[in-house]
Amino acid sequence: MAADRVTLSDVAREAGVSLATASRAINGSADRSVRPELVERVTAAAARLRYSPDATAQAMARGRTTTLGLLVHDIADPYFSAIAAAVVASAETAGLQVSLATTQNDPAREVQLVDLMRRQRARAVVIAGGRSAGSSTEDLAGQLAALRAQGVGVAAIGQPVPGVPSVAVDNLGGSASLARALLALGYRTFALLTGPRQRTTAQERCRGFSDALGAGGGVVIARSETPFTWEGGHAGMLRLIDDGSLHGVDAVVATNDVMALGALAAARERGLRVPEDVALTGFGGISTLRDVVPALTTVAVPMGELGERAVRLALTAEGDVVESVGCDVVVRASTPDLRRR
Amino acid sequence: MAADRVTLSDVAREAGVSLATASRAINGSADRSVRPELVERVTAAAARLRYSPDATAQAMARGRTTTLGLLVHDIADPYFSAIAAAVVASAETAGLQVSLATTQNDPAREVQLVDLMRRQRARAVVIAGGRSAGSSTEDLAGQLAALRAQGVGVAAIGQPVPGVPSVAVDNLGGSASLARALLALGYRTFALLTGPRQRTTAQERCRGFSDALGAGGGVVIARSETPFTWEGGHAGMLRLIDDGSLHGVDAVVATNDVMALGALAAARERGLRVPEDVALTGFGGISTLRDVVPALTTVAVPMGELGERAVRLALTAEGDVVESVGCDVVVRASTPDLRRR
Known part of the structure; x- marks a missing residue:
């Protein structure tokens, strides 16, 4: 700090009060108050000297930061x-x-x-x-x-x-709604890009989807476990395509949006058309989805x-x-x- | 804070030193040092009492935060x-x-x-x-x-x-390189989505592009001033299309990526094909660009x-x-x- 900075001691001297009183007047205090006329004297002195209060000192005095x-x-x-x-x-x-x-x-x-x-x-x-x-x-x-x-x-x-x-x-409710919406559109057979097995969010989205699907007569016939990333969705989709798992699959359901974007790129690379050859969905509602073709069906989370x-x-x-x-x-x-x- | 929290006073008492010494030993000091054997005694006492140092107090003592x-x-x-x-x-x-x-x-x-x-x-x-x-x-x-x-x-x-x-x-250099690259690919006539007129970044990207273009025999035949946003690029592109300004334009050059994405959506809405009917470029290199079709030419900034x-x-x-x-x-x-x- 520069040597010529105005300190609280300068303010106290200018106001004719003790340093402790000046500190309590300017910074507040967790346990002691200062008479209003003293607060006014100190504030006026601080203004005359163009004193800038120290937020760290204020946090200390009040016992917590902002x-x-x-x-x-x-x-x-x-x-x-x-x-x-x-x-x-x-x-x-x-x-x-x-x-x-x-x-x-x-x-x-x-x-x-x-x-x-x-x-x-x-x-x-x-x-x-x-x-x-x-x-x-x-x-x-x-x-x-x-x-x-x-x-x-x-x-x-x-x-x-x-x-x-x-x-x-509400991952369970959101993914169940997605399952019901897809069933209503005539989809019956699905592949899941699951996300990481140990992640609670991935587990809930898979379970909510599968349970509602089962109740409505749909079936998951393939799944690929993937990291929760663009690269994860891309690699998982390539696996599904290359090992023939997508035969007879109406739609690929990714448990988040960036995975769905990676899967879309993978489909494109293999010459698979979305949605003509296979449909695709995400989860999240990130704004990128508006820029891709086809625009992706998703479950929008109010971020x-x-x-x-x-x-x-x-x-x-x-x-x-x-x-x-x-x-x-x-x-x-x-x-x-x-x-x- | 909870009443049962261990304070620095407790540590000082346990170590048998003054509060000021305990503070300097634990928090450091801008102007005074403490003998090593006292530092050791205070540190040991703090460990026995499971004292957690206060980062705000440390910042105060050292005269700055982290x-x-x-x-x-x-x-x-x-x-x-x-x-x-x-x-x-x-x-x-x-x-x-x-x-x-x-x-x-x-x-x-x-x-x-x-x-x-x-x-x-x-x-x-x-x-x-x-x-x-x-x-x-x-x-x-x-x-x-x-x-x-x-x-x-x-x-x-x-x-x-x-x-x-x-x-x-290096906005000037980057946009000049873009102009030369497009000229080398056979492009001659351009429309600019300029970004906001008062923004230095937008000014530099327009100027760098136009100057290099002029030197190489290209020409800007239309421009639309736009906010630096997706919506700005979208609206600017719609204006260019709807008022007939794109006739004879080889490529639309947007001064940032999100504007180019908005312009791509606008072209799609009007049934204009990119790049068959008009080419399109951005500036920035955001990761979204890998998910759109066609993938967008841009000037990649190493963010x-x-x-x-x-x-x-x-x-x-x-x-x-x-x-x-x-x-x-x-x-x-x-x-x-x-x-x-």
């Missing part, structure tokens, strides 16, 4: 960047700054980052992204519970975390609403609330009505 | 989210957390946010995104210069800011490199450095070789 920590798997993924945009906007409305960290899908790193935010005395922490079943989620739940015990607001987006206020995506609700929950929720956010099936050109053919 | 402020126009824009991913990764390597704020293309807001980061004693500030010529950029330059005078590292991405270390995109270099500049640069980052023309199916037709 930071909201946001953890996402990958900020370059359009799903997470749409959520982040909403979190930043909502946090700002609440007078908070967003500290962004990316977990790169590493549960151990997630736990470390939560610990860092605890040490930084964050006002609130919002954690977005799917979980895997098992011990890593228990570690995370423990960390987040410790945070809440310290008075830090916490919320999870996507998958609920035990003991933590959560905004959950902005997820971000807004999570900030609100983190700042207000007391108990173990789980709010479920519904999804809408959006039928586009990649799944035409088979009954009209 | 925060890197990142300002972008819109985090949901794939161009900015790719830059943000690189900034987060590079900041982490340097032991810094990223505080993310979005400016929504509002210069006044940008200035406010920089002031906020100054008051929070950020370790460094990186500001990404195009500028407009004029007084708002002067205000910003003044704010950033004040930050640097306080010892805060500062860097700008995209457009240089006077007096601030900057990583500049990851921009983010990495900016963090390095912000943490190390002393003077008024401007590093220029080159761009590569990527020729794809949207601009086939006309000479082979």
Whole structure:
């Protein structure tokens, strides 16, 4: 810092009060107040000297910062960047700054980052992204519970975390609706690009789809386990095509949008036409879908609403609330009505 | 905070030292050091009590935080989210957390946010995104210069800011290369989707393209001024089509990728085939381009490199450095070789 910066000591001297009083007048205090006439004298002195209050000192004095920590798997993924945009906007409305960290899908790193935010005395922490079943989620739940015990607001987006206020995506309901919509359009036989087996989100989307399908007379006749990425969908689709698994399949159902985009590219490379040779669907509703041909049928998750609700929950929720956010099936050109053919 | 949290006073009592000594031992100090044997005694006491150091207190003691402020126009824009991913990764390597704020293309807001980061004693500030010529950029330059005078590292991405270390995109060179590549493929007549007239980035891309074109015998015969968005490109392309301006045009050149995607959708809506009826190019190299048909020719900006270099500049640069980052023309199916037709 420059030597000529005006300090709080300068302000105290100018106002004729002690440093402690000047600090309490300017920065506030968790436990002591200052007489209004002294506050006025100190504020006037600060204005005369063009003193700029130190946000870190203010946070110290008040016992907490104005930071909201946001953890996402990958900020370059359009799903997470749409959520982040909403979190930043909502946090700002609440007078908070967003500290962004990316977990790169590493549960151990997630736990470390939560610990860092605890040490930084964050006002609130919002954690977005799917979980895997098992011990890593228990570690995370423990960390987040410790945070809440310290008075830090916490919320999870996507998958609920035990003991933590959560905004959950209704993956079961959304994928069941997708199954019913496709059955109504005349589709009967399906291949699944499942996503990673251990991911709860992937499991729920597969199960919701398969259960509703079974109830309506449809059947899954092929599946390919894939990472939750463009490359995963691309490789999984190539496998299905090259080993002959797509014979007799009406539609390929991917458990997220970027996988569906990868699958579309793979079909194109093999000379397979979508939807003439096989139909295709995604899950998520990222904006990229409007730019591809054919436009892709998907299950639209309200990403902005997820971000807004999570900030609100983190700042207000007391108990173990789980709010479920519904999804809408959006039928586009990649799944035409088979009954009209 | 919970009443049962272990405080630094507890640690001082356990170690048998004063609170001031315990603080200097744990948090460090800008001006005083502590004897090694006392540091060891305090550290051991902290470990026995499972004391968790307070990052805010540490920042206070050391006179600065470990925060890197990142300002972008819109985090949901794939161009900015790719830059943000690189900034987060590079900041982490340097032991810094990223505080993310979005400016929504509002210069006044940008200035406010920089002031906020100054008051929070950020370790460094990186500001990404195009500028407009004029007084708002002067205000910003003044704010950033004040930050640097306080010892805060500062860097700008995209457009240089006077007096601030900057990583500049070579818009002139990149668009000139695009013009020469298109001339070499046999294109002669062009329409420009210019982007906003007051934006320096849009101006440079138009000028670089037009100048190189003129030198090579090509000509711009139509132009449409548009916002720098998908909707802007869509509306601008519809105008060009509907008022007959595309007659005799070999290729439409958009000054960024999302505008080119909007233009592609507009062409599709009007039954105009790309590239059979008219060719199309973008600028930026966002990953969405791989999913559209035809794949779009563009000028690829190394977004990851921009983010990495900016963090390095912000943490190390002393003077008024401007590093220029080159761009590569990527020729794809949207601009086939006309000479082979």
